[in-house]
Amino acid sequence: MARIYIISDGTGESAVNLMKAALAQFSDSGKILLSVFDKVDNEARLLLCLDEARQERAFVACTFVQRELRDIVVRYCTNHGIPHLDIIGPALDSLSHYMGLKPEENPNIFRRVDDKYFQRIEAMEYTLVHDDGKNLEGLEEADIVILGLSRTSKTPTSFVLAQQGYKVLNIPLIPHISLPEKLYDIDQNRIVCLVMDPEVLKKIRTKRLRHYQAKSSYTNLADIFNEVELVYEMCRRNRQWHVINTTNKSVEETAREVINEIFGRETEL
Incomplete structure (x- = not known):
């Protein structure tokens, strides 16, 4: 049985939707358990999630707007051989290069009432x-x-x-x-x-x-x-x-x- 851990400093909904869209292409995948850890905004809590993912041999998908947290995920997963996917990081980096601007790295911006x-x-x-x-x-x-x-x-x-x-x-x-x-x-x-x-x-x-x-x-x-x-x-x-x-x-x-x-x-x- 496959396990997917979604870890985010926001709601994690974008990662959930992307994973569901990707998994739909694997009709013979069998049972898949999806666990969402939202509003993970500090290193201590992030490491707890990653430790659990390591024990469960899970695939880790993350959406962190804060580069520091993204880097922790990449280092941890690489050092422990955990398959992982940084969903939003490449988009932020590419847009930053294209527009010549630095992202604010504020996970609450998207949830502002405007x-x-x-x-x-x-x-x-x-x-x-x-x-x-x-x-x-x-x-x-x-x-x-x-x-x-x-x-x-x-x-x-x-x-x-x-x-x-x-x-x-x-x-x-x-x-x-x-x-x-x-x-x-x-x-x-x-x-x-x-x-x-x-x-x-x-x-x-x-x-x-x-x-x-x-x-x-x-x-x-x-x-x-x-x-x-x-x-x-x-x-x-x-x-x-x-x-x-x-x-x-x-x-x-x-x-x-x-x-x-x-x-x-x-x-x-």
């Missing part, structure tokens, strides 16, 4: 109130409007975007039900339509029917083909609208495509 924090909270509150077309008040305030057929990931995509500070309003596309007229009064470049491969959509809807009742046409493949074609026809009539196919995509991938389509690939940090 204007962007309040922007995200406001965006999440807006998105919650404007989910699934249940409230069109304040439509003009939306940064993004998502239109989509049932089960094309409208709601989860909206909340991923909201966590990044975008106010999102999503509206379900339902055959024979017209969209609200006020939708055409806003900037049409902010509108995104989500579609999905009809056969995949049928499978997703069929699974949903195990828990919820719905009309028979909900999972009828011919009807789903017509629904998808309806979306493409709407987008042909409204050339500024963007179309994104969510088939086999994570909501994070879909959210990134939405941002790229509307705002471009460059994001100001």
Whole structure:
């Protein structure tokens, strides 16, 4: 059984996400235990963690913004033959060289409450109130409007975007039900339509029917083909609208495509 120790002077979340992404490529890895040691901000506590990792024969991944602590990890692991990975150190060094600046080495900077924090909270509150077309008040305030057929990931995509500070309003596309007229009064470049491969959509809807009742046409493949074609026809009539196919995509991938389509690939940090 493999063990991975994540040691950080912050929350360790970035290391956890990176490890999970990497481990997903090892389908035959068997059981893996992940232990996170967060807010490790002094040498004494760090050495305790490293001693334990040595005893457990664990792989050590660390995210320390303080060079002194990173150097301790590298020295200790090298001297004791412990496999290890410094996740943030190389990035800090490369950026420092590129920008000609020294990093502040303050693990608390990323957790500061700033204007962007309040922007995200406001965006999440807006998105919650404007989910699934249940409230069109304040439509003009939306940064993004998502239109989509049932089960094309409208709601989860909206909340991923909201966590990044975008106010999102999503509206379900339902055959024979017209969209609200006020939708055409806003900037049409902010509108995104989500579609999905009809056969995949049928499978997703069929699974949903195990828990919820719905009309028979909900999972009828011919009807789903017509629904998808309806979306493409709407987008042909409204050339500024963007179309994104969510088939086999994570909501994070879909959210990134939405941002790229509307705002471009460059994001100001």
